[in-house]
Amino acid sequence: MSTFSGEQAEGFWKAFWNARKNQGSLRTGRSFDLGKMSLPQLWMAYLTYPTILFYFTLIAISTGVALALAPKLGPTLITILLVVGIYPFAWYAIHRFILHGRWLYRNPVTASLWKRVHFDHHQDPHLLDVLFGSPLNTLPTIAIIVMPIGWGIGGASTAFAALATGLVMTCIYEFFHCIQHLAYKPRWAWVSKIKQLHVLHHFHDEDGNYGITNYAADRLFGSFYKDARARARSAHVFDLGYDLDEAKRYPWVMKRTGAPPKQRPDGARSGSSAR
Template identity: 35%
Template sequence: MDIGRGHPTSRANHTGHDGNKHYALETKNGWRHGELKENRLYRDFFLHFDILIMMAIFLVVLGFLVTMEISLFSLLFFAVGIVTYMFSEYLTHRFLFHIKSPKNPFLLNLIKRLHYDHHKKPNDLKLLFLPIWYSAPNLFVLCLLFYFITGSMSSTLAFTTGILFMFFVYEWKHYVAHRPMKPKTRFGRWLKKTHILHHYKNENYWYGVSTPFVDVLFGTYKEGNDVEMSETAKDLEKRA
């Protein structure tokens, strides 16, 4: 796992210029070095209700997959599932979660739970994970569509496994970005830095959580110093 506990002396390494004040929130919330033990950090992730349900779904899908003949095509469709999730994650984050504030009260409350409130309270554990009532139906629809296209159950199961694998990568990377954890690899630190910039510098960039490569493709990846501070990064309801 790409994990390490954060050190106060390493705060500046996670941010660009003008974006390095976010770690002050860690102090306000009691996130000082050593305060949260590593086993507590793991437990908060792996025993979270929504993660447990998605893990159960993953094990069921994987169980069906291993009973079927696995070929190179299975690996191919597993990879297709990974890439599909990467693009779905980016497009959903950019065009759905950052949609202009709906006037309909029900839709507003829905998008607030899915994302707006997370920007207001980025480190709130209750708002950190995608709710199961959102994740599971989306997974079902996406995989059902794939089955209609291919007509193959084994290919669909491999595709679904890839989707779920990348889902857990997304949730873990997102979790690490908002918890007092210092990634051990340069790539992990880069991921954390870009997501922190998205929350505390400018919400119009750095939409990718599991990987910023899709941001590079669509032009929403910038160096922190090249982007101006946004006044609505923590309050998406105020976006025009």
């Protein structure tokens, strides 16, 4: 595992503050384009992004509430460990059965939600604005999943400790998710591996590798594949099954988009897949 030398660290922070000064020039249209950003530029965008700042604020508030309610150490530690352990499996279930399900876009009431929370991301995986979920969707989901766990273990204090932990996990996931779409080759072998697996999900076959930092659920439930040779390339890797025929039958997403579903993201070459 490689580490930063003093010169590398100095160069990183210099690039970070240069990115801050030139932040406006990083925008392409309505979004930061991860395909054109360096790692320091990502750090700058991530640490100043309103959604992430909102999560940081909620982490501080929920931690403060948990501490104000006089938590007991044992139940709090158990809660934190359970949330950390459950989080990747909860993400897997949501990603596979809800975000990649077809029932949301087939209902006019939920079609725009599906478009926002996942379809737009697969149509153009490098856009930062659609990579982050809307807090209006993510926050209630996190709270519904983790707070009952904490409440059952130790009451109100551990419920808020569970919420803080879930939000921390979300911030970690969101950062590594950005790394996986960044024009950057990670130095750490583990980060490089999870990036490769996620790129396969976006550019080879969407029906697999649903994890972000953890692929244990994929391995357990048979949706893991390690490289492009393991399975044929999917025809729906960019449209998630919402092709032109489906769009004609269920037009609400296409109406919101203002154009037919794209068969590849802008700039992607025909037949491209992860390497």
